[in-house]
Amino acid sequence: MRIAIANFTHESNTFVAAPTPLDAFHIYRGQDVIDHYTPTFHEVAGYIAGAEEYDFTLVPLFSANATPGGALTNEAYETLVGELLTSIRAAMPLDGLLLALHGAMVAEGFPQADGETVRRVRELVGAGFPLVVTHDYHGNVPPGLVADATGLIIYKTCPHIDQRERGVEAAELVARTARRDVQPVSAIVKPPVIFNIAFHNTNSGPMKPLMDAAIALEKQPGILSVSIAAGYQYADVPWMGPSIVVIADGDIALAQREAERLGEMMWASREQLIPRIPKAAEAVAMAMASSQWPVSLFELGDNVGGGSAGDATIVLEELLRQKADGWVVTLYDPESVAHCVAAGIGGRVDLRTGGKLDKQHGPTLSVSGRVRTLHDGTFEETERRHGGARYGDQGLAAVVEVNRTGPGKGGLLILNSLRIPPMSIHQITCMGIQPQQQKILVAKGAVAPRAAYEPVSSRIIEVDTAGATSISRPAEEFAQARKDLYEWRR
Numbered sequence: 001m002r003i004a005i006a007n008f009t010h011e012s013n014t015f016v017a018a019p020t021p022l023d024a025f026h027i028y029r030g031q032d033v034i035d036h037y038t039p040t041f042h043e044v045a046g047y048i049a050g051a052e053e054y055d056f057t058l059v060p061l062f063s064a065n066a067t068p069g070g071a072l073t074n075e076a077y078e079t080l081v082g083e084l085l086t087s088i089r090a091a092m093p094l095d096g097l098l099l100a101l102h103g104a105m106v107a108e109g110f111p112q113a114d115g116e117t118v119r120r121v122r123e124l125v126g127a128g129f130p131l132v133v134t135h136d137y138h139g140n141v142p143p144g145l146v147a148d149a150t151g152l153i154i155y156k157t158c159p160h161i162d163q164r165e166r167g168v169e170a171a172e173l174v175a176r177t178a179r180r181d182v183q184p185v186s187a188i189v190k191p192p193v194i195f196n197i198a199f200h201n202t203n204s205g206p207m208k209p210l211m212d213a214a215i216a217l218e219k220q221p222g223i224l225s226v227s228i229a230a231g232y233q234y235a236d237v238p239w240m241g242p243s244i245v246v247i248a249d250g251d252i253a254l255a256q257r258e259a260e261r262l263g264e265m266m267w268a269s270r271e272q273l274i275p276r277i278p279k280a281a282e283a284v285a286m287a288m289a290s291s292q293w294p295v296s297l298f299e300l301g302d303n304v305g306g307g308s309a310g311d312a313t314i315v316l317e318e319l320l321r322q323k324a325d326g327w328v329v330t331l332y333d334p335e336s337v338a339h340c341v342a343a344g345i346g347g348r349v350d351l352r353t354g355g356k357l358d359k360q361h362g363p364t365l366s367v368s369g370r371v372r373t374l375h376d377g378t379f380e381e382t383e384r385r386h387g388g389a390r391y392g393d394q395g396l397a398a399v400v401e402v403n404r405t406g407p408g409k410g411g412l413l414i415l416n417s418l419r420i421p422p423m424s425i426h427q428i429t430c431m432g433i434q435p436q437q438q439k440i441l442v443a444k445g446a447v448a449p450r451a452a453y454e455p456v457s458s459r460i461i462e463v464d465t466a467g468a469t470s471i472s473r474p475a476e477e478f479a480q481a482r483k484d485l486y487e488w489r490r
């Protein structure tokens, strides 16, 4: 039995002006797909493990993914989806396909691009062909995608640490479908709420009982899989918001009934979905007043994993204004890194840093200090962390000691040359910084960095800041999203 595997993923933030071009994508083909993903915790690693467990021959086709950012250009989308379709056609005859799609890809002309991709794949492979899709928990799933796929399986954790298991589960579903052991039928329900990212943690808050109910439902006879996508509010697309997907074995009425039951449960939690989160001034004061360190501040408006700039200065400006010490802030600023390299280790630099990519993420600041470390920016993560990656690369990077001679002991500013989200603590430790010796760690993210930062932090404080991933964007800034979402009409 020959099952093809492919990966085409991007989380697209429609509030980021710069589009994501073709050359932003890392591409692997054929055997390289297997070699790249095997040592990771990504769902493609689960597909690979599943081939052995469920006894099928892997046909690795193609993998393309890029750091979250603006919508794909038409060239990027058409080229990559074109290669995906060509590679499927070339690999035929096949008994099934496992396809990893993010669920929040937007392309020029296709606000629900993953839905368009599945539509084109289905058109190519024909009705009845086993086509199992996996999604990130932050997908904005359109009902059409669920209709076109044989089954959709979504991560159950945020931070996403179960990707590999979901890949194995998808492999099982495609194999059992191809062998005609099961006949998957799916229902999707989309409760009219935004489900703010502030509540996406699956270990606490309003999502935990919902996910527990989904997991319990999977044990019921006749149910093959139950998924909840929390949605992705940084995309103005028709189906922005959460989704509940239930796959039953041949019994569509059962799938529909149970999806609606979970949908009612989510709807009943709507009053709990209104965030109350401090702004930067209050959050920094709270961190400074802590009796146990380090405290981690999560800068929500510059959630790099959600597509933002990575160079927001809003929290840094407040740390400087309140003369905090023992802080660590990371900014994406290749230009400043070049200045640090020119100055050399121990050299003094006067920098204009941050706030350079756009006007949403705070002002460019004047910062002076001494270059403490220069590093090639690569690191390895062997623990299970959000995204499942093993090897990280923040590009050529520098640490600048700021205000060491001024009041307090100042802080450490990490400047890097590749815009990457803070999913691994080794982004900091590789620079020679020990988190336990610091007081305030700033991570540019919402929930995803928890897997990396909870083990080293006494406490995590979320900070409501402006930016491309602001959690309090008003309804008026959305044109395509449904207008009946509870948070907007309460």
Ligand SMILES: [Zn+2]
Binding pocket: 136, 137, 138, 160
């Ligand atoms: Zn995600």
